[in-house]
Each structure stands twice: as structure tokens, then as C-alpha cells.
Amino acid sequence: MEIETLEALDDHLEDGGSLHGLRLQNLDLTDYAVPFGAHGDLTGLVVLGGIVPTDVADVLNRGGAIVFPQIVDAPIDPWRGLYYPEDLYAGLEDGYAATPDARAYAWSIDGRLRTDAYSTLVRAIHDDSVTDDLDEFVEGRSAVGVMGGHALLRGTAEYAAAAELGRRLAESGHVVITGGGPGAMEAANLGAFVPDAEALGDALPRLAPVPSFRPDVTPWARVAMDVRRDLLGDEPLLPAETLGPSARSLGVPTWFYGHEPPNVFCDVVAKYFSNAIREDGILARSNCGIVVLPGAAGTVQEIFQAVTPLYYAADDVALPPLVLVGRKHWTESVPVWSTLQRLARGRPMAEAIHVVDSVEDALALLPPARA
Incomplete structure (x- = not known):
């Protein structure tokens, strides 16, 4: 079960449902250390990107959850999914080369990164998020x-x-x-x-x-x-x-x-x-x-x-x-x-x-x- 909003996560936690099998996608999990900790066993919970403070990450890791961290050294957010044109063309006033769209293309054809396993994984995660x-x-x-x-x-x-x-x-x-x-x-x-x-x-x-x-x-x-x-x-x-x-x-x-x-x-x-x-x-x-x-x-x-x-x-x-x-x-x-x-x-x-x-x-x- 995918959860993509904090409202949906809060509802699930309040209902007391199991966290096993949940996929938390691109959420700000600040202040969720206590609610997660109350569940004890977090095996099967997968956290995909988002904001995961150190105290929350510690609880998740101790409970057996799988945490995919936010990626900070790529010009795109691999967890975000669909774009608005305004996202791709941000900074156009400084020329197309300054936009996220142009920078993502330059990153994708960088000879040092084209076959780099980490960069390949980031691109695959990104495309899967878009498809979803x-x-x-x-x-x-x-x-x-x-x-x-x-x-x-x-x-x-x-x-x-x-x-x-x-x-x-x-x-x-x-x-x-x-x-x-x-x-x-x-x-x-x-x-x-x-x-x-x-x-x-x-x-x-x-x-x-x-x-x-x-x-x-x-x-x-x-x-x-x-x-x-x-x-x-x-x-x-x-x-x-x-x-x-x-x-x-x-x-x-x-x-x-x-x-x-x-x-x-x-x-x-x-x-x-x-x-x-x-x-x-x-x-x-x-x-x-x-x-x-x-x-x-x-x-x-x-x-x-x-x-x-x-x-x-x-x-x-x-x-x-x-x-x-x-x-x-x-x-x-x-x-x-x-x-x-x-x-x-x-x-x-x-x-x-x-x-x-x-x-x-x-x-x-x-x-x-x-x-």
C-alpha cells in the first residue's frame, strides 16, 4: 500500500493498522519518531525519499524498516513523479541552460556518470516514480x-x-x-x-x-x-x-x-x-x-x-x-x-x-x- 500524503499516514496510524507492507513516498517524517516507535516491529515498512530526521531514521532502522534516503547530488528529485512545466523551466530568465530541464539532460549524458551504478539507480527510481x-x-x-x-x-x-x-x-x-x-x-x-x-x-x-x-x-x-x-x-x-x-x-x-x-x-x-x-x-x-x-x-x-x-x-x-x-x-x-x-x-x-x-x-x- 502506497502512502503519499501525511494525512493518509496519520489516518493509518490512528486506525492502529499494521505498518508491514506500507510504502511511504516522499514524505516529511519530522516528529514521527514516537508514532513509529510505538509500533515496535517495523519490518516490511519501506520509506522512499522525503525528509527523515536522524531520530526518526534511528527508530526506523532499529525496527527493521528499509529507508531509501533523499538524494541530494542529482539535479532531479527521483521520488517526485510528474512535473509542471514551471518546474522544468525554473530559472528560464537566466537562459535555458540554467533550468532544471537542461541541467538534468547534462547530468544524464555526463560520461563519468552514464554507467555509474548509483546514477543508473537514481534514474531508474525517477522513471518508476513518474510511471506510478x-x-x-x-x-x-x-x-x-x-x-x-x-x-x-x-x-x-x-x-x-x-x-x-x-x-x-x-x-x-x-x-x-x-x-x-x-x-x-x-x-x-x-x-x-x-x-x-x-x-x-x-x-x-x-x-x-x-x-x-x-x-x-x-x-x-x-x-x-x-x-x-x-x-x-x-x-x-x-x-x-x-x-x-x-x-x-x-x-x-x-x-x-x-x-x-x-x-x-x-x-x-x-x-x-x-x-x-x-x-x-x-x-x-x-x-x-x-x-x-x-x-x-x-x-x-x-x-x-x-x-x-x-x-x-x-x-x-x-x-x-x-x-x-x-x-x-x-x-x-x-x-x-x-x-x-x-x-x-x-x-x-x-x-x-x-x-x-x-x-x-x-x-x-x-x-x-x-x-
Whole structure:
């Protein structure tokens, strides 16, 4: 049983329940030496990070609990789970290199640490914490994944179309999940994040003067954060776990592609060190289908990763649609459609894969949001 708030811990202690099997995650355990000590045998209790003063640690250790300490020499908190864009872009006024996002990427590629057992463990704990929070965040929600290339420029008709796709999906009750990066991913997240079509119409021209994150992430991120702040207004940021039922826009980026900064138009960000875990997480949670906008190598990889479970699906399993948008792109420029058709022959996946010309066509193929 995981306990993630002090209120839940207090309730459990007051009920006199056993502490065996509890997982206390990222809590401030100051003043808990006496309550823990009253239980005597603490075997099976696991404390994951948080604040554990010396007197509490002594009680926990004597009682047989397992204590994973807070980690202070990494640029991320491995126990925290989901992020807000404000967390990743803190310090942006001093340039992108000063932000936690940029520092985490530099730490992850440091040649001295890439294969260091301690650093590897920290990254694994971090990604597991993200997955744990992400599962809770999307539980019970209908979700549509939107894939597409990072090179799509703000200010283009294609960017606006991707944003309208995100808006229409969110308006119909879906959570829009993207890879959380720039380009088509940012556009879809933006569309899902805005409250209405008017707000989207206001945001698009404000972003257009900085069309790309290249050659400098800083101005690209600054203008986006200005738009985000205006969209949020004076509303305070709430704990991420309270947003799940109302979430519309979710980004799942990775530091593996550190040259691609995360976009800021997400209710929350699930950022991973492991790209493999991240990609599987996006696809597995897109329970109402996946829309693939034009892209290159990374997008092609995602297409075939999405196709694998469709290919091996049993005859009696309902398959979510996989919709490729841009017939010319997917049949001529990057001709994966012909391969998908060959793979689909005689299999249930033949009914699940589609190639269409427009975002409007894609929307018509997706199921309604689940009640």
C-alpha cells in the first residue's frame, strides 16, 4: 500500500493498522519518531525519499524498516513523479541552460556518470516514480495519442491544424497525450490546453514570431511560457494528483532526446530518462486511438511500435484505430503505409489502420470519449 500524503499516514496510524507492507513516498517524517516507535516491529515498512530526521531514521532502522534516503547530488528529485512545466523551466530568465530541464539532460549524458551504478539507480527510481504517478493521473480517462515530428514550425498552416486536432479531441472529452516535445507535439498539446477556439486563435500568432527551438531554446520557451501564464491566469498550480479528472493535455517527453526541449502546454509533464519506457507508456495509455501527423525517423519508430500489438491481437479484441494523417507523406515521402498494409493482410489490424488526407478525416475515425 502506497502512502503519499501525511494525512493518509496519520489516518493509518490512528486506525492502529499494521505498518508491514506500507510504502511511504516522499514524505516529511519530522516528529514521527514516537508514532513509529510505538509500533515496535517495523519490518516490511519501506520509506522512499522525503525528509527523515536522524531520530526518526534511528527508530526506523532499529525496527527493521528499509529507508531509501533523499538524494541530494542529482539535479532531479527521483521520488517526485510528474512535473509542471514551471518546474522544468525554473530559472528560464537566466537562459535555458540554467533550468532544471537542461541541467538534468547534462547530468544524464555526463560520461563519468552514464554507467555509474548509483546514477543508473537514481534514474531508474525517477522513471518508476513518474510511471506510478502517471498511472494514477490517467486512470479511468479516455486518451488519444498524437504523434508527429519535432520540426513542424509555429506559424504554419500545419501547426494550426495540429493544434485544432488537439483542441477538438480535448473538447470531446479525451486526454491528449503527445511525446511532449516541440513541433507537432507542442501544437497538439497547445490545442488541448486552451479553453476554447478563441483562446487558440489568440495564442497561435503570439507564438509564430519564434517558429522553432533552434538555434536557441530560450526565446522559444520564453514566449510559450508567457502564453501559458496568460492562459492559466491567476489560478494557483494545484497538486498534480488533483488534476487527473479534468486533465486535457499531457506531455511525455524524454531526456534521451535532450536536444528536443519539452513544450509547456501540458497540464502536467511525465518526463523520463528511458526513452523505451516513455514510448511504451504513451502507446499503452492511448486507449482510444493514435493519430500520427507527418514526421521522420522518430515518428516512424513510434508507428511500428504501435503496430506490433495490433499485429498480434486476437480476433476477438477490439482494436483502437491507428490513423496516419497526410496521404502523400506516408505513401510517397516516407512510404510506410504500403508496409502496414502488407502486414495487415488477413489480420484484425486491417480494420484498425487508416491513412487520411486531413485532421478532419482523422477525427471522424476516432471513437467517442468513454463515459
